[in-house]
Amino acid sequence: MKRNHLWITLAVFAGLLLTGCGSRTRVGALRSESQSVELGDAKSVRVEINMGAGDLEVTGGADKLLEADFTYNVARLKPEVKYTDSTLVVRQPDANGLPALQGITDFRNEWGLRLSDGVPIDLRVDLGAGTSNLKLAGLLLTGLDVSLGAGEYTIDLTGDWTRDLEVTMNTGAANISLKLPADIGVRVEVEPGPNMIEATGLTQDGNVYTNAAHGVSEVTLQVNLDAGIGQIKLEMVDEHSQAKVALQELLDQQVKQQNTLGMVMAERLADGTVIWATSGYTSPSGNERWSADTPSLIASVTKTFTAVVVMQLMEEGKLSLDDTVDAWFPEQPNGDKITVRMLLSHTSGLADYQTVFGMDPGKWTRAWAPEDLIAEANKAGPVGEPGSKVIHYSNTNYFMLGLIIEKVTGNSWAHEVESRIIKPLDLKDTTCPKDDNGQEIAVPGYIKTSDGYLGSDEFPWYPHASTAWAAGLMVSSASDLLTFASALFDGRLVSRETLAVMTQPMGSVDGRAFALGGVVFEVAGRKAFGMTGDSTTGYHAFFVGIPDSKLAVTALVNTVEGNVISPGLAALEYISQQIEKK
Numbered sequence: 001m002k003r004n005h006l007w008i009t010l011a012v013f014a015g016l017l018l019t020g021c022g023s024r025t026r027v028g029a030l031r032s033e034s035q036s037v038e039l040g041d042a043k044s045v046r047v048e049i050n051m052g053a054g055d056l057e058v059t060g061g062a063d064k065l066l067e068a069d070f071t072y073n074v075a076r077l078k079p080e081v082k083y084t085d086s087t088l089v090v091r092q093p094d095a096n097g098l099p100a101l102q103g104i105t106d107f108r109n110e111w112g113l114r115l116s117d118g119v120p121i122d123l124r125v126d127l128g129a130g131t132s133n134l135k136l137a138g139l140l141l142t143g144l145d146v147s148l149g150a151g152e153y154t155i156d157l158t159g160d161w162t163r164d165l166e167v168t169m170n171t172g173a174a175n176i177s178l179k180l181p182a183d184i185g186v187r188v189e190v191e192p193g194p195n196m197i198e199a200t201g202l203t204q205d206g207n208v209y210t211n212a213a214h215g216v217s218e219v220t221l222q223v224n225l226d227a228g229i230g231q232i233k234l235e236m237v238d239e240h241s242q243a244k245v246a247l248q249e250l251l252d253q254q255v256k257q258q259n260t261l262g263m264v265m266a267e268r269l270a271d272g273t274v275i276w277a278t279s280g281y282t283s284p285s286g287n288e289r290w291s292a293d294t295p296s297l298i299a300s301v302t303k304t305f306t307a308v309v310v311m312q313l314m315e316e317g318k319l320s321l322d323d324t325v326d327a328w329f330p331e332q333p334n335g336d337k338i339t340v341r342m343l344l345s346h347t348s349g350l351a352d353y354q355t356v357f358g359m360d361p362g363k364w365t366r367a368w369a370p371e372d373l374i375a376e377a378n379k380a381g382p383v384g385e386p387g388s389k390v391i392h393y394s395n396t397n398y399f400m401l402g403l404i405i406e407k408v409t410g411n412s413w414a415h416e417v418e419s420r421i422i423k424p425l426d427l428k429d430t431t432c433p434k435d436d437n438g439q440e441i442a443v444p445g446y447i448k449t450s451d452g453y454l455g456s457d458e459f460p461w462y463p464h465a466s467t468a469w470a471a472g473l474m475v476s477s478a479s480d481l482l483t484f485a486s487a488l489f490d491g492r493l494v495s496r497e498t499l500a501v502m503t504q505p506m507g508s509v510d511g512r513a514f515a516l517g518g519v520v521f522e523v524a525g526r527k528a529f530g531m532t533g534d535s536t537t538g539y540h541a542f543f544v545g546i547p548d549s550k551l552a553v554t555a556l557v558n559t560v561e562g563n564v565i566s567p568g569l570a571a572l573e574y575i576s577q578q579i580e581k582k
Contacts, residue, residue, distance in 0.1 A: 027073050027074060027106055027107050028073055028074065028075055029073065030071065030072075030073045030108065031070075031071070031072055031073065031075075031078075032069070032070065032071045033069075033070050034067070034068065034069050034070070035066070035068045035070070035081050036062075036064045036066060036067045036068065037064060037065045037066040037081065037083045037088060038064050038065060039064060039065040039116060039119055040065075040083075042065075042086040042119065043119070043120075044086065044119060044120040044121070044122070044142065045065065045086050045087065045088055045119060045120070045121055045122070046086065046087045046088070046121075046122045046124070047066075047087075047088045047089075047090075047115065047121050047122070047123050047124065048087065048088070048089045048090070048091070048124045048126075049090050049091070049113065049123075049124070049125045049126070049127075050089070050090070050091035050092060050126045051091070051092055051109075051111060051126070051127050051128065051130070051132075052092045052128040052129075053092075053109060053128050053129045053130055054072075054077070054092075054108075054109030054110060054111065054130045055109065055110040055111070055130050055131050055132070056110075056111045056113070056127065056130065056131075056132040056133070056134075057111070057112050057113065057132070057133045057134075057135070058113045058114075058115065058125070058132075058133075058134045058135065058136065059112075059113070059114050059115070059135040060114065060115055060116070060117035060135070060136070060137070060138040060139045060272065061114055061117060061138070061550075062114040062115055062116045062117075063116070063491070063496070064116065065083070065088060065115065065116050065119065066081070066083075066088060066090070066113065066114070066115060066116075067113075067114040068081065068090065068111065068112065068113050068114070069111075069112040070110070070111055070112075071108060071109075071110040072107075072108060072109045072110070073107055073108045073109075074107050074109070076093060077092060077093075077107075077109045078093075079091065079092060079111065080092075080093065090111070090113060092109075109130075115139060117138045117139050117140060117272055117490075118140070118487075118490045118491065118492050119140060120140045120141075120142045121139055121140060121141055121142065122141075122142050122143040123136075123139070123141055123143065123144050123145070124145045124146075125144075125145070125146045125147070126146075126147045127146075127147065127148050127149055127151070127153070128149040128150075129149045129150045129151050130151045131151055131152045131153070132148075132151070132152075132153045132154070132155075133153075133154045133156075134146075134153070134154070134155045134156065135156045136155070136156055136157055136159075137156055137157065137158045137159030137181075137271050137272065137273065138159050138271050138272025138273070138550070141165055142163075142165075143165070143166060144165065144166075144167040144168070145167075145168045145169075146167070146168070146169045146170070147169075147170045147172070148169070148170065148171050148172045148174035148176070148228075149172045149173060149174065150172065150173040150174060150230075151174055151175070152174070152175050153174050153175070153176045153177070154176075154177045154179070155169075155176065155177070155178050155179065156179045156237075157178065157179060157180055157181065157221060157223075158179050158180065158181045158237045158239060158273075159181060159271065159272060159273050160181075160183070160184075160272070160273045160274040160275075161181065161184050161219050161221060162219065162274075163219060164219055164220050164221075164222070165219075165220075165221050165222070166222045166224070167221065167222065167223045167224065168224045168226075169223065169224065169225050169226065170226045170228070171225060171226065171227050171228045171230055171232060172228040172229075172230065173228055173229050173230050174228065174230045175230045175231045175232075176230065176231070176232045176233065177233045177235065178223070178232065178233065178234050178235065179235050179237045180202075180211065180221065180223075180234065180235065180236055180237065181213075181221065181236075181237065181238075182201065182211065182212075182213065182236045182237065182238040183213055183217065183238070184213055184217050184219050184220070184221055185210075185211065185213045185214040185215060185216065185217035185219060185220040185221065186202070186209075186210065186211040186213065186214055186220075186221045186223070186236070187208065187209070187210050187214055187220060187221070187222050187223070188202070188208070188209040188210075188223040188225060188234060189207060189208050189209075189222075189223070189224050189225065190207045190208075190209070190225045190227050190232075191207070191224075191225065191226045191227055192207055192227060196231045196232070197227070197231075197232045197233075197234065198231070198232070198233045198234065199233075199234040199235075200233075200234065200235045200236060201235065201236030202234055202236060209234060211236055239271075239273075240269060240273055240275055242578075243267070243269060243275060243574075243575060243578065244275050244277065246574055247265060247267060247275060247276075247277045247571060248277045248279070250265075250567055250570060250571060250574075251263050251264075251265055251277050251278065251279035251567070252279045254279070254563075254566075254567045255279040255280045258559075258561060258562055258563060259448075259561065260280065260557055260559040260561055260562040261280050261281055261282065261283065261284065261446060261453070261557075261558065261559050262278065262279060262280025262281045262282055262289070262290050262557070262558075262559075263278065263279055263280060263290065263555065263556070263557045263562065263564070263567070264276065264277070264278045264290035264291065264292060264294060264478045264555065264556050264557075265277060265278075265478060265553065265554065265555040265556075265564075265567065265568070265571060266292050266478040266479055266481070266482040266553070266554045266555075267482075267551075267552070267553050267554075267571060267572075267575055268482055268485075268486050268545070268550055268551065268552040268553075269550070269551070269575055269578075270549065270550055270551060270575070270578070271550070272550050274479075274482060276292040276478060276479065276482075278290035278291060278292075282294060282443045282444075282558060283443070283444065283446075283455075284446065284452065284453045288443075290556070292477060292478050292479035293428075293429050293477050293478075293479050293480075294429075294443055294477055294478070294556070295429045295431075295441055295442045295443065295475050295476065295477050296442050296443055296475065296476070296477065296539055296541065296556045296558055297442050297445065297472075297474075297475055297533075297535060297537070297539040297541070298472075298474050298475065298476045298481065298533045298539070298541035298556075299468070299472045299533030299534055299535040299539055299540070299541055300395075300471065300472050300531065300532065300533040300534065301474070301476070301481070301531045301532070301533040301541045301542070301543060302398075302468070302470065302471060302472045302473055302474040302533065303398050303470075303471055303472070303517055303518075303531060304484075304488075304517045304518050304531045304543075305417050305421055305474060305484070306398050306401055306402060306405070306413070306417070306470045306471070306517070307344055307401075307502065307516055307517020307518070308420070308421060308488065308493050308494060308517065309405055309413075309416050309417060309420055309421070310340065310344065310401055310404070310405065310517075311494045311498050311501075311502060311516070311517075312420055312493070312494060313405070313408055313409070314340075314498070315494060315495065315498055318408050318409075319340060319404070319408055320340070321339065321340050321341040321344070321501075321516075322339050322340070322341060323339060323340050324336050324337065324338060324339055325338045325339070325340070325343070325400060325404070328403065328404055328407050329374075329400070329403075332374075332378070333378055333381075333382065334348075334349065334382060334386050337386040337387070338350070338386045339386075339387075340401070340404065341506070341516065342386055342387055342397075343397040343398070343400055343401050343404075344397070344401065344516035344517055345391075345506035345507060345514050345515060345516055346391045346392060346393045346394055346397055346507070346514050347384075347386070347387055347388055347389070347390075347391065347392075347506055347507050347514075348384075348386055348392075348394070348397055349382040349383055349384035349385055349386045349388065349392060350377055350378075350382065350383070350392070350394045350396045350397055350400070351377045351378070351380035351381065351382065351383045351392075351394060351396065352377060352383075352392075352393065352394040352395050352396055353373045353374070353376045353377040353395065353396050353399075353467075354395055354467070355380070356376050356377060356379065356380050357376075357467075361460070361461035364461055364463045364464065364467060365461055365462065365463065365464055366464060367464050367466045368464070368466045368467060369466070370399045370402060370403050370466075370469060370470075371403070373396070373399055373466075373467070374396055374399055374400060374403075377394070377396040388507065389506070389507040389508070390507055390508075390509065391506075391507045391508060391509035391512075391514045392509075393509065393514075395468075395471040395472065397471075398470050398471035398472075399469060399470060399471055401470060402469055402470025402471075405470075413432075413469070413470050414432035414434075417432055417474075418432065420493075421484065421493065425480075425483050425484060425487055425492075426483075427476065427480040427483060427484065428480065429475070429476060429477035429479065429480045430474065430475065430476040430477070430480045430481075430484070431474065431475050431476075432473060432474055433465055433473060433474075433475060441475050442475045442539075443558050444456045444457050444538070444558065445535065445537045445538020445539045445558045445559070445560070446538045446558060446559050446560070447459075447537075447538055447559075447560045448559065448560070448561060453559075456537045456538055459537060462537060463536075463537065472533065472535070476541070477556070478554045478555065478556050481541070481543050481554040481556075482543070482552060482553075482554045484543070485530075485543045485544075485545050485552045485554060486545075486550070486552055488545075489529075489545050489546075489547050489549075489550070489552060490550075499547055500547075501516065502515060502516040502517055502518070502529070503515050503516075503518070503520060503527070503529040503547055504516070505520045515529065517531065518530055518531040519531060519532070521544060521569060523544070523546065523569060523572050523573050523576060524572075524573045524576040524577055526546050526548075526549075526576060527546065527547065527548075528544050528545060528546050528547075528569075528572060529544070529545065529546075529547055530542065530543050530544025530545065530568075531543060531544075532564070532565055536560065537560075538558050538559055538560045539556075539557075539558055540555075540556070540557045540558075540562045540563070540564045541554075541555070541556050541564065542554065542555045542556075542564040542565055542568045543555075543568075544568055544569065544572055545572070546572070546576065549576075551572060551575055551576055552572075553568050553571045553572045553575075554568075555567060555568045555571075
């Protein structure tokens with residue numbers, strides 16, 4: 001943090017604040033300490049930061065509600081940290097308890113605060129004198145109120161805000177650099193003071209400044225500035241322009257090389273910012289472009305949703321990964337050997353009912369009960385020994401998991417997915433279609449023929465929804481899938497300890513390592529986890545991310561010949577390498 005050239009101003013200001021305190025304290029040994037605060041059961045929190053004099057940095061990215069580092073050399077500057085009733089307070093002692101700092105130019109008081117970006121936060125910051133860098137991009141802010149004294153302050157409000165945010169700032173005698181997002185609607189209203197205001201990338205109308213996205217973007221960042229006597233710099237920042245260009249170039253290249261109708265991809269970058277791009281169209285007519293919100297069948301990516309519900313039930317103590325399935329299916333062959341863990345990882349040895357079906361349209365197009373499809377698979381006998389390290393990919397595993405979910409909870413599989421994942425994450429484009437209406441919700445899938453494209457709504461043998469169910473029924477969008485993946489990697493759906501279990505490889509086939517509910521990849525030398533969904537009716541879906549980071553990618557295509565895995569992994573490798581360059 002910057003410090004040296006501001007200490008005279010800081011000392012004078014602090015001295016004025018503390019006149020009449022009557023006590024003086026000498027500078028002592030430099031002390032460093034760390035503190036952390038667990039979130040607990042709070043669904044949202046209020047955070048109050050009160051610092052009289054010193055250097056402050058606030059960022060996101062904490063695994064807990066707060067992870068803080070403090071450095072100071074005046075004992076009575078020791079900060080106080082309290083968390084009660086969903087309110088976190090980090091503060092210096094009251095002014096009348098502070099040492100008289102007037103004339104002291106060699107004291108140090110530095111705070112580095114990392115907040116969770118997985119919980120909604122109403123943030124209040126009250127600063128006296130010093131330097132501060134508030135890197136707030138990526139935090140789930142529901143409100144922001146900042147009061148500033150004297151000093152140099154940088155406040156970074158860039159990032160991908162998904163909801164409206166109102167910011168109130170009293171700038172005092174501060175010099176402020178306020179960084180604002182280019183892609184989100186921004187409106188800054190200044191209560192005129194004797195400040196000198198410099199605005200870059202905004203249009204001024206009296207005391208109101210707006211950016212090009214204002215009135216166009218669905219989200220608005222409203223900043224109310226009560227200006228003091230310092231200088232204010234308003235700056236539009238698009239820190240991710242290079243990543244956006246690279247993503248668009250990748251999609252354009254892939255759509256051309258694959259000769260598909262179109263593709264959509266979304267990414268979460270290292271700071272939590274979400275970007276997305278599309279290329280091509282959703283149909284041969286060329287009338288409809290892909291968007292981040294276009295609903296599409298995600299096929300076997302459904303399996304990860306099912307796996308998350310199972311892992312949540314494990315965390316709740318309602319089942320164990322090592323429970324054998326004969327507890328629920330007494331007549332199941334090898335039921336005393338097959339465990340929940342084996343079902344999740346395709347190491348059960350169960351045959352795939354889809355293989356049994358072959359190309360018989362009569363079996364694909366009729367309605368089935370899940371139990372009957374398991375019985376169809378059992379007719380073929382086991383294809384491997386339970387617990388083998390050789391993967392035998394089988395949709396039957398996830399039909400059995402869907403039934404276990406229903407037997408354990410007393411609710412339908414769809415109800416549990418909706419109540420545990422879709423509704424809490426507010427996934428607006430994600431559904432578990434009822435009966436056979438998936439085609440009505442999603443964009444059509446296409447197969448290329450010698451006469452052009454054949455749409456899935458024209459397929460005479462389009463599979464009945466019951467043949468997909470807990471293994472491949474769901475509809476989602478690139479945006480919703482990214483929200484789901486982000487919540488999974490952030491520890492908001494299952495704990496990080498459980499996520500570590502999920503991402504542990506259990507076996508492999510064709511060079512692909514399967515874990516619980518997904519596949520493990522290596523990307524840029526780092527472990528990645530994801531899942532692919534492929535359908536003979538034209539749909540391909542993919543999500544992948546690096547669990548110990550914010551990096552995640554999702555991709556969708558609705559042409560049978562499409563490939564989303566290779567470009568998805570390439571996109572993840574690119575954004576991972578960008579971190580190393582920085």
